[in-house]
Every structure is written in structure tokens, then in C-alpha cells.
Amino acid sequence: MIVAEEITRVYRMGKVEVRALKGVSFTIAEGEFVGITGPSGSGKSTLLHILGLLDRPTTGKVLIGDRDVQRLSDRQQTLFRLKRLGYVFQDYALIPELTAIENVIVTSLARGLPEAEYLKRGVEVLREVGLGDRINHRQSELSGGEQQRVAIARAIVNKPSILLADEPCANLDSETSKSILDLFKQLNDDLNQTIVMVSHEKWHERYFCRIIDLKDGLINCMRECKVSR
Amino acid sequence: MLKNLKVASFLAFKQIQRGSKGTLFLTIMIIALVFVNLVFLPSIISGVIETFNAQSINFNYGNLIIEPREGDQYISDIETLQKKVERIPGIVGTSPRISTGVTYFYKGRDARSTLYGINPQDERSVTKIHEHMIRGAFLSAGDTDKILMGATLAGSEGEEGGGLPTLQGVQVGDSVEVAFPNGERRTFQVKGIYETQSIGVDTSAFTTTDAVAQVLGLSDQASEMLVKTSENGQEEMYRTRLLSYAIQQQVFTFRQKAAGFVDQAIQSFEIINAISTLVSLIIAVVVIFIVIFINTVNKRRQIGILKAIGIDKQIIINSYVLQVLFIATLGALAGFVLNAGVIYYLTVNPLVFPGGPVFPVVEPATVARSIASLFAVSVIAGYIPAWKTAREEILDAIQR
Numbered sequence: 001m002i003v004a005e006e007i008t009r010v011y012r013m014g015k016v017e018v019r020a021l022k023g024v025s026f027t028i029a030e031g032e033f034v035g036i037t038g039p040s041g042s043g044k045s046t047l048l049h050i051l052g053l054l055d056r057p058t059t060g061k062v063l064i065g066d067r068d069v070q071r072l073s074d075r076q077q078t079l080f081r082l083k084r085l086g087y088v089f090q091d092y093a094l095i096p097e098l099t100a101i102e103n104v105i106v107t108s109l110a111r112g113l114p115e116a117e118y119l120k121r122g123v124e125v126l127r128e129v130g131l132g133d134r135i136n137h138r139q140s141e142l143s144g145g146e147q148q149r150v151a152i153a154r155a156i157v158n159k160p161s162i163l164l165a166d167e168p169c170a171n172l173d174s175e176t177s178k179s180i181l182d183l184f185k186q187l188n189d190d191l192n193q194t195i196v197m198v199s200h201e202k203w204h205e206r207y208f209c210r211i212i213d214l215k216d217g218l219i220n221c222m223r224e225c226k227v228s229r
Numbered sequence: 230m231l232k233n234l235k236v237a238s239f240l241a242f243k244q245i246q247r248g249s250k251g252t253l254f255l256t257i258m259i260i261a262l263v264f265v266n267l268v269f270l271p272s273i274i275s276g277v278i279e280t281f282n283a284q285s286i287n288f289n290y291g292n293l294i295i296e297p298r299e300g301d302q303y304i305s306d307i308e309t310l311q312k313k314v315e316r317i318p319g320i321v322g323t324s325p326r327i328s329t330g331v332t333y334f335y336k337g338r339d340a341r342s343t344l345y346g347i348n349p350q351d352e353r354s355v356t357k358i359h360e361h362m363i364r365g366a367f368l369s370a371g372d373t374d375k376i377l378m379g380a381t382l383a384g385s386e387g388e389e390g391g392g393l394p395t396l397q398g399v400q401v402g403d404s405v406e407v408a409f410p411n412g413e414r415r416t417f418q419v420k421g422i423y424e425t426q427s428i429g430v431d432t433s434a435f436t437t438t439d440a441v442a443q444v445l446g447l448s449d450q451a452s453e454m455l456v457k458t459s460e461n462g463q464e465e466m467y468r469t470r471l472l473s474y475a476i477q478q479q480v481f482t483f484r485q486k487a488a489g490f491v492d493q494a495i496q497s498f499e500i501i502n503a504i505s506t507l508v509s510l511i512i513a514v515v516v517i518f519i520v521i522f523i524n525t526v527n528k529r530r531q532i533g534i535l536k537a538i539g540i541d542k543q544i545i546i547n548s549y550v551l552q553v554l555f556i557a558t559l560g561a562l563a564g565f566v567l568n569a570g571v572i573y574y575l576t577v578n579p580l581v582f583p584g585g586p587v588f589p590v591v592e593p594a595t596v597a598r599s600i601a602s603l604f605a606v607s608v609i610a611g612y613i614p615a616w617k618t619a620r621e622e623i624l625d626a627i628q629r
């Protein structure tokens with residue numbers, strides 16, 4: 001379960017203050033597939049960063065599984081990200097010096113999995129996102145959409161209990177997007193994974209249990225979706 | 230812990246494998262040159278010391294030198310003393326010498342220096358002058374009218390000694406007149422000319438004990454007795470041993486005799502060496518620091534990403550330290566090879582110092598110390614920039 005309580009985030013740039021989040025509260029149950037929508041600049045990425053322990057809220061609290069994650073030390077947060085979270089960045093954030101497979105398996109390596117296992121799993125995940133023939137390519141040798149799918153593979157390779165994805169389909173054609181969303185849905189169904197995903201596309205809604213719509217750093221509306229499962 | 234090391238070495242390996250080879254090569258070469266600089270000068274200094282010691286032992290003093298008791302001019306009963314010393318275990322040779330200041334006359338030129346009266350057989354058992362004859366032959370027993378001259382003293386036609394005594398062109402077979410301190414003059418025929426590169430020796434001359442003793446009216450006496458021990462480097466121990474055998478005369482090690490000169494030279498060298506070491510290490514620090522700094526600054530974003538996906542900061546820092554260790558290892562190896570080349574060159578073409586040719590001596594301790602300081606310096610210079618960059622907030626690193 002993820003609980004957000006009155007989260008605000010203020011960016012200070014010299015004398016100018018940008019209030020990216022102005023007090024956002026919600027609860028996401030375990031196994032929920034939640035979509036976050038809203039216009040550009042409404043605070044979606046900011047919110048996801050905070051849920052992903054990449055950023056700390058200016059005020060407010062985030063509980064994940066009853067744990068006040070803001071209280072964790074830097075090192076504990078890093079470990080938490082490694083063990084519990086998968087994160088797909090809006091701009092992919094791949095390591096340019098590593099190949100697709102190496103980008104995917106580096107967290108498995110850090111988790112201490114045996115080599116044979118993480119290599120097998122890494123290849124499997126890259127196949128699932130449709131990159132079975134791009135395994136040894138580096139970032140510079142991949143298209144935007146392919147890079148995005150490597151980022152997705154990296155986020156799901158360890159089957160994290162919470163998957164946070166920031167517009168994971170932004171650079172994908174609708175067919176590939178659909179296969180990625182189907183994959184997410186499958187993880188959500190099979191492993192009861194909690195998924196929070198930022199999205200712009202109306203047609204994604206049929207995958208979500210619920211939509212949190214942001215506007216100007218506040219929740220504009222929250223609505224259940226007619227889940228087609 | 231082991232898995233953290235695995236991740237760090239994985240990242241380090243990939244960065245080296247896929248990073249700029251040019252930068253890598255340059256950095257390794259700089260470390261190599263620093264290594265050469267760290268090892269080279271001390272090896273020359275060791276070489277100078279070694280040469281000086283060898284010269285002292287082989288030509289000037291033997292390992293030990295026995296001199297008359299305080300106040301006496303000569304050691305008397307020299308034959309008895311010689312037998313006594315030669316019976317002491319570990320003593321392999323003794324050579325009594327009579328030394329006297331004389332003036333040489335040759336073709337209207339004259340020069341003042343020391344003439345030694347030696348017993349050729351005994352002298353061969355201690356010094357190596359007989360192996361350094363450049364013309365003619367060494368003395369034999371009974372050569373009472375023959376003389377050996379140092380190359381500097383014999384000199385060459387038309388060359389002034391520049392402050393050193395020289396007769397400017399004495400040849401083997403020539404006659405040289407010698408004026409002794411008691412006013413007596415004798416003519417000697419030059420039997421050979423030697424060159425040891427030791428100034429004091431090359432400006433002297435040798436004849437037989439019998440010849441000098443006759444002129445000075447000495448019998449069974451000597452000014453000094455050179456002693457050779459079975460191995461070099463144990464002079465203190467042998468000195469104590471000689472004293473324990475109730476030798477009444479003064480016993481000195483060659484080091485004591487040569488002390489003032491060498492000690493001063495070594496001290497100056499050590500200062501030069503310390504400065505050169507310091508400068509080299511500072512260069513190494515700066516270079517490695519800059520390389521890793523630029524490297525980490527360029528990789529800010531990627532360091533941020535690694536942290537974001539759950540890689541511990543320490544692992545990231547370690548991956549940079551490992552890269553530095555790798556660079557330092559290759560640098561030290563390259564330096565070792567480079568140094569071996571320089572040393573080989575200087576062994577074939579030795580530097581010539583006043584004490585003689587100097588062969589560089591690479592001491593394992595110096596190499597070990599250089600490697601250790603290079604690594605220490607590298608790790609520090611690699612750690613700090615990595616640590617600074619890895620401390621940054623994740624989003625700051627990723628987004629800007």
C-alpha cells in the first residue's frame with residue numbers, strides 16, 4: 001500500500017519559487033494499476049519521483065507498506081529502490097556505456113543473483129519487450145522507442161513489488177504500446193504488482209483501475225475506471 | 230560485500246572497455262613516467278654509493294685497514310701481525326703498504342704524490358689494481374727498480390693535470406726519477422700503467438716494499454695494512470672480530486676512512502631525491518585527480534542513474550577507485566619496463582662519476598616504496614572526485 005499525505009514540493013530557484021505540488025493526498029492499494037494524468041507541468045513527474053524515493057517532498061509524508069520512507073537514510077532508500085521498486089524514467093536514463101542487456105541486469109547483479117540466472121532472465125525480459133534481437137546494442141545504437149523499452153525491461157526485470165513508470169509509451173507506436181501495457185497488466189494480474197503510471201493517452205485508461213488527474217500541482221479529480229479484465 | 234565488489238568491478242571494467250582509449254593510454258604513460266622518476270634517481274644514488282664502496286674496497290682500503298697506534302708512524306713486526314690476521318677466520322688477504330710522499334721528475338717536468346711500497350703477491354690478494362693495467366704489467370717480487378704509475382700521474386703528452394699531479398706522457402719503459410722525503414733520489418723504470426678511475430689511486434704510484442724500505446731504512450715495518458674479508462658488507466663485524474683477536478693497532482672499516490666524503494655526497498643526493506620524489510608524486514596526484522575528475526563530471530548523469538536504480542553510492546565510488554587501481558597497475562608495469570630500458574642503457578653506457586663508472590642499482594625496497602606511494606596517491610586522487618560526484622542529489626545529477 002502506498003499512502004501520500006499532503007505532499008507538497010517547492011522548487012526554489014534563487015528568489016523564484018515553483019510550487020510543483022501543492023498538497024496531494026491519496027492511497028493506492030496493493031495490486032492496483034493506477035494512471036496519473038494531467039497537462040504538462042502539472043506535477044506528474046514530480047509526484048512519481050517522490051513516490052520512487054528519488055526526491056523528498058517539501059512537506060507531507062509518504063508511507064509505503066506502513067513505512068515512513070522519508071525517514072529512511074540515503075543508504076536505506078537506495079536499498080529500498082533496489083529491492084522493492086522499478087522505475088521507468090520519462091527520458092529513459094540508460095547508461096550509455098552499457099549494452100541493452102547490461103543495463104537490464106546491473107540491478108540483478110547488485111541484488112546478488114547468480115550470473116546464469118540473471119543473464120537468462122535479462123534475455124527473457126528483453127524478448128518480452130520485443131528487443132530479443134537488440135540484446136548487445138548500446139544506447140547510441142538504439143532508436144528512442146527501443147531505448148524506452150530497455151528502460152522498461154530494466155524496471156521490471158527483478159519483478160519489483162511496485163512499478164513506477166513515467167510515460168513509458170511516449171515514444172512507442174500504438175501497437176508496441178499495447179504490447180507493453182499488456183505486459184504490465186500481466187505482471188499486475190499474475191504477481192499482484194502495484195503499478196503507478198503516468199500517461200497522456202485516453203485509450204490507456206482501459207488498463208487502469210483508477211486515474212489520479214493532476215492540475216497545477218493539485219488533484220483535479222480521481223475516478224475509478226471500468227476495468228476490462 | 231563480495232557482490233558489491235562484483236558490481237563495482239563490472240562497472241569499472243565496462244567503463245575502461247568502452248571509455249576513451251587515448252585518455253587511458255596517456256594516463257598510464259604519465260603514471261609510468263612518474264614511476265621511472267621515483268625509481269631512477271634512487272637507483273643512480275645507490276649506484277654511486279655502490280661504486281664508491283667498490284672503489285674504496287678494491288683500490289683504496291680493502292675492507293678493513295690497520296693503521297699504526299696513535300703517535301706511531303709505522304706498524305712494526307708487520308710479518309707477525311700479517312700472519313696473525315691471516316689466521317682469523319673470514320680473512321682472505323692482507324697487504325702491508327709503506328706510503329710516502331715523493332716528487333717525480335720526468336723530462337724536466339715534476340709532480341708530487343704518494344708512492345706506495347707493496348709486496349706484489351700480497352697486494353694481489355687484497356686490491357684489484359693488477360686487473361686494471363692499461364699498459365705494461367703488474368709488479369713482481371724483486372722488482373726493486375720498477376714502478377707502476379696511475380694513468381693520471383703518467384698523463385698524456387701536452388695535457389695539463391688541471392690541479393692533479395701529472396707527468397704528461399710517461400710511457401712504459403721510460404725512466405722516472407723519484408725524490409724521497411729524506412732527500413735521496415732513485416731512478417725507476419716504468420713497468421706498467423693502471424687506471425682505476427679512483428682519483429687518489431690514479432694519481433699515485435707503486436713499487437715494491439723492498440725498494441722503499443731500503444731508501445727509508447725500514448725493516449719489517451709498514452704504514453698501513455689492507456685487509457680483505459671473504460664477503461663485502463660485513464666490515465663492522467670483522468672489525469670487532471679483529472679487535473677481539475687482540476690487534477693492538479687501530480682498525481678502521483673502509484667506510485670510516487671514506488666517511489666524510491661519501492656521507493656528504495649521499496646527504497646532498499638524498500635531499501635532491503626527496504624533492505624529486507615529492508614533485509613526481511604531486512604530478513601524479515594532480516594528473517590522476519584531473520583525469521578522474523573530468524571522468525566523473527562527465528558521468529554525473531550516469532552516476533545519478535545508477536543511484537536511482539538502487540546501486541549504492543559506495544559501489545559507484547569503488548568502481549572509480551578500481552579504475553584508478555587498474556590504471557596505476559598498468560602504469561607501474563609500464564614504468565617498470567621503461568625503467569628497465571633506461572637502466573639497461575645506463576648499464577651498457579655507464580655514467581662516469583669522479584669515483585668511477587656508476588651502474589644504476591635498482592633496489593627492491595625502492596621499487597616497493599614507489600609502487601606503494603603511487604597506489605596510495607592514486608587511490609586518494611581517484612576517491613575524492615568520485616566521492617564528491619556521488620554525493621550529489623539524484624535528480625540534480627540526472628536532470629542537469
Ligand SMILES: Nc1ncnc2c1ncn2[C@@H]1O[C@H](COP(=O)(O)OP(=O)(O)OP(=O)(O)O)[C@@H](O)[C@H]1O
Nearest residue numbers: 011013018019020039040041042043044045046047
Ligand atoms: N528541478 C526543477 N527546478 C525547478 N522547477 C522544476 C523542476 N522540476 C520541475 N519543475 C517545475 O515543476 C512543475 C512540474 O513539473 P513536472 O516535471 O512534475 O511536470 P509533468 O507533469 O511531469 O510535465 P510533463 O507532462 O511535461 O512531463 C513544472 O512547472 C516544472 O517547471
Ligand SMILES: [Mg+2]
Nearest residue numbers: 044045046090
Ligand atoms: Mg513529466
